[in-house]
Amino acid sequence: MLELGQGNGAAAPADSDLIKDVSEATFMADVVDVSMTVPVIVDFWAPWCGPCKTLGPALEAAVTAAGGAVKMAKINVDENQGIAGQMQVQSIPTVYAFYQGQPIDGFQGALPPSEIEAFVTKVVEAGGGQMPDGGLDDALAAAEEMLTEGQAQDAAETFAAILEQDTDNVAAFAGLARANIALGALDQAEAVLNGAPAEFAEAPEVEAAHAQLALARQAENAGPVAELRAVVEAEPDNYQARLDLAQALHGAGEVEAAVDELLDLFRRDREWNDGAAKAQLFTIFEALKPNDPVVLNGRRKLSSMIFA
Numbered sequence: 001m002l003e004l005g006q007g008n009g010a011a012a013p014a015d016s017d018l019i020k021d022v023s024e025a026t027f028m029a030d031v032v033d034v035s036m037t038v039p040v041i042v043d044f045w046a047p048w049c050g051p052c053k054t055l056g057p058a059l060e061a062a063v064t065a066a067g068g069a070v071k072m073a074k075i076n077v078d079e080n081q082g083i084a085g086q087m088q089v090q091s092i093p094t095v096y097a098f099y100q101g102q103p104i105d106g107f108q109g110a111l112p113p114s115e116i117e118a119f120v121t122k123v124v125e126a127g128g129g130q131m132p133d134g135g136l137d138d139a140l141a142a143a144e145e146m147l148t149e150g151q152a153q154d155a156a157e158t159f160a161a162i163l164e165q166d167t168d169n170v171a172a173f174a175g176l177a178r179a180n181i182a183l184g185a186l187d188q189a190e191a192v193l194n195g196a197p198a199e200f201a202e203a204p205e206v207e208a209a210h211a212q213l214a215l216a217r218q219a220e221n222a223g224p225v226a227e228l229r230a231v232v233e234a235e236p237d238n239y240q241a242r243l244d245l246a247q248a249l250h251g252a253g254e255v256e257a258a259v260d261e262l263l264d265l266f267r268r269d270r271e272w273n274d275g276a277a278k279a280q281l282f283t284i285f286e287a288l289k290p291n292d293p294v295v296l297n298g299r300r301k302l303s304s305m306i307f308a
Helices: 027-036 050-065 081-086 113-126 135-148 152-165 170-182 186-194 204-220 225-234 239-251 255-268 272-287 293-306
Strands: 019-021 040-045 071-076 094-099 102-108
Touching (some): 027 040, 027 094, 102 113, 204 239
Parallel strands (some): 019 071
């Protein structure tokens, strides 16, 4: 077993830093020092390594699900050949688990989800901890946070890893679809939704993802906002231009402005084009969270018009 000494007194990462990119310069602080109190799983990978792209997100999901009972360090071997050589990494992916400054377990190559989960559980138990109940919920929350912060690729990989462990996780299906929508991979998002079990079809998460996909498809064909606005100003009764403008505004991220435009169209002629304005409003509302201020205000204004 490789002998590694104590660190140089550098500060260990905060408890919230479950997964970190680590270099040779930070290895002692982020792996050896941290492992004195909590196990650390070290993933040696490279951008060109196909199996690494599958293993890494699956490991991250399992580590996140452990709820802080284990941490993870990711080391790019192309950029850190010294530490890879010291750890005798001959092929990638290679994974080591450290506890109290020493490697205690490891494996090479990609593993199926069940074996990854078993490995992480074993490492957690070696550190005197145990996997929390509902660990996948923590992984889901982490993936949602990634998506909110614009890290759509990381979110997609985490949602996919969760589905490998729980093939009937409706929130992960919807999340993976939404992550692909955020990446602009609309065909992939549609494939994900089409691949979801039939009993998920009416789940609120899946319906919201379908609504987001429909809006994203519309945005692909939407015209320039400035030009459509000019048409509406020149032709106030051009309802198709108003609908097109609303779709273009939504595609540009101006959701509240899109809702206002649709409300104005509904006020002018609620029956136009088989109630297109109301249908579009409901699609936008469905795509957003129920407590979103845009939804709450929009529904209130629409109701006031309907029941006036």
